Each structure stands twice: as structure tokens, then as C-alpha cells.
Amino acid sequence: MSTDPYGTGPATPRAEPSPAPRAEPPAARVDPSAAARVDPLATVRDPAGPVFDVYLTGTVFLDIIFTGLDSAPVRGTESWARGMGSSPGGVANMATALARLGLRTSLAAAFGDDHYGEYCWDALAQGEAIDLTPSRRVAGWHSPVTVSMAYEGERTMVSHGHDAPIPEPAPEDVPPARAAVASLAPGRPAPWIAHAATRGTRVFADVGWDESGRWDLAALGDLGHCEAFLPNAEEAMRYTRTECPRAAAHALAEHVPLAVVTLGTEGAYAVDGRTGESAEVPAIRVPALDPTGAGDVFVAGFLTGSLAGWPLADRLAFAGLTAALSVQEFGGSLSAPGWAEVATWWRHVQAYDDQDPAALRRYAFLDALLPGATTTAPWPRRRAVPTIGFRAGGQG
DSSP: BBOTTSSOOBBOOOOOOOOOOOOOOOOOOOOOHHTTTTTTTTTOOTTOOSSSEEEEOOEEEEEEEOOOSSSSSOOOOOOOOOOEEEEEEEEHHHHHHHHHHHEEEEEEEEEEEEEEHHHHHHOOOIISOOBBOOOOEETTTTEEEEEEEEEEEEEEEEEOOOOOOOOOOOGGOOOOEEEEEEOOOOTTTHHHHHHHTTOOOOOEEOOOOOTTTTOGGGGGGGGGSSSSSOOOOHHHHHHHSSSSHHHHHHHHHHTTSSEEEGGGGGGGGEEEEOOOOOOOOOOOOOOOOOOOOOHHHHHHHHHHHHHHTOOHHHHHHHHHHHHHTTTTTTTTTTTOOEEEEHHHHHHHHOOOSSSSSHHHHHHHGGGGSSSOOEEOOOOSSOOOOOSOOOSSSOOO
């Protein structure tokens, strides 16, 4: 057993990571109807268990996404985008990513009674089969809106909205679920998190930027109720006062059972504080169109593998793969991949003779999950509508 370089105890030995397989648009894909039937929790489901796999709450935005910009908008000029689309955003990005991976997802959110709110409700409830029983329609409240502009692999966003005139979910209103996704806020505990944890719900948490600049880990009071904490590298280092994201992960593992730090284009690093195990998986290099929602997709992929009981490295690899597939499309919920997209990538990438064998072996666990039949179909599956109100979907 190797020595942990960060002084927190023994760690599992790991080889220097080899390059991940590349992700390119294939000409053929796995039969969508077969892939849609993949249930990653089939072997662990208990008929006496909770109806829902995941519960989450937050704000749903109507996202309007512009793509094909050559550069950031310049003051005093007009920019034309070559593509656009509309979709539910905000917490809907995470809910959609979870649902498309086959998890039975329940969402508590406010929806305005305007056309935007009606569109988002229908897209989530009918299009993604997300349970909206804990959600509420609010008369006279307009839907929050975000305009996202993607260029050069980055994005700029402008948002507008007002706080929903309904309270945070009461703990007793939170349905039993195998897991929950929570967004922690410094100094603002959410009572439903502790309540869910005491009922056996496994809480996976991320965190936003600390506008106060204090970066006080003690201010994240709900962290003690969480099973996993998934900040990005900058957030992790600021909260732990470290200068290395891997050292930050080890420091966080002293406060939460599982610390996962995303490293951007370098991949992700995780430490299981209960066993001392660590794992690192490099990112898959892809031509990024729009990174909106990639973090949500990563969390959804990692949570899926966690509920299914996969090894830590497999969970990291799958989370990174789903995030890589998402940035090749625009929008948050629009771009979240399902099993058909995952299956197509896996069958396609194995057809290249120049792939690194070690990198391919990292994803070999997909063989046991995916259907084998293939058929010719366009890639990727487009989901965007350029204008809300069409009776039939269009393309941006």
C-alpha cells in the first residue's frame, strides 16, 4: 500500500492516468428504445424501498441559449448567433440529467403561470417523466429567465427573476428517496436536508461561490448530514485553505464521508474518508460547444453510480463521460445524455485502432450495462426548440 502524500492516512496505489478515449460524433448509435430501458439500479431495487430514487429542490429557469457566437458580445454592437434553443434550466438541469439516466426523480420547485412556466412544467413532467407532485404553480408570478451565450467553449449568462412567493419545502413534505441532491449555502441551513438524512436518504451536495469571501467550512452546517460533497477545485481549495485540489479533497474527507473535487479539463479526484481509498480519472477531451449544466450532469452521473454500488473509479469515469457528452451540445437540460448516447459513444470509440488500451479498460464496466443492438440514426439527438409556442418541435 502506498503512502498518502497528503498526510491523512493510507491511500490505494494508483498508476499515472492514461489519456481518456476521445469522444467524436459517430455515424451509428445503439437502438434508442433498447438503451432507454437500461435501469442502473435494477440489481439493488427493493420493492419495499422508496418510490423515488432522487429528490431535489431549487429554482427552475427558462433558459434561452444562443450558440455560434464568434466572440463575447461587444459593448455598443449587435451580435448574431448561428443557433438558439429554449429549455428548462436551473435545478431542471440536474433533474433532467438524473431522469435521463433512469433514476426516478422527484422535484420541488415553483412554476409561474405564464407561458414560460407552462412550457417548463410540460417539458419536465411529460418530456422527462419527472415527478412534480411536490412542485407548485404560482399565480401572477413570472418565471425566472436566463439568457446564455456560448462562445469559445465558455459562456456568459444574464438572468432575471424574483423570489418565489412560496416557502422552502417543509421537512415533512419531502418524499422518501434513496438519495437527494442539495446545494449548500453558507450560513443558510435547510431543515429538509437533516430530516431526509435521518430517514436514510443519502445526500449529495454541491456548493456555489461564496460571495461573502469568508469561505468558512463551518458555515456549511448541513455538510455533516451529507454523504458526498462535490465542489470544483477552486471552491475546494478556498474552503480548505490548501493550494492543491487533491490535498483539498483529503482535507474535505475529514468532514464528509466522500469528497469529490472536479478538476475541469484534468478530470476529477475523489477520496473516501471511510476507507482511505482515493481515485483519479482524467477528463475526456471533446470539442466543447457549451459547458452549461456540465457540473449538474457530472453530479448526476456520480450519484447514479453510487446508488448502483459501483467502485469509486468507475463512478468518476462515468460522471466524467456524461459531462463530456453534455458539453458537445448546447444548453443545460437540453444536452444531458441518456443511455442511448452513452451506449453509442462506447460502441463507437472501440472502433478506433488508435485508442489507448488502458483508457478503454477504464470504461469496460459499461459492457455489463448497455444493450448490444445497433441501428443507424442521426447523432446527436436534438432537443431544442427555438421558439416557445410551436405545436411541433423545431431546430435551432
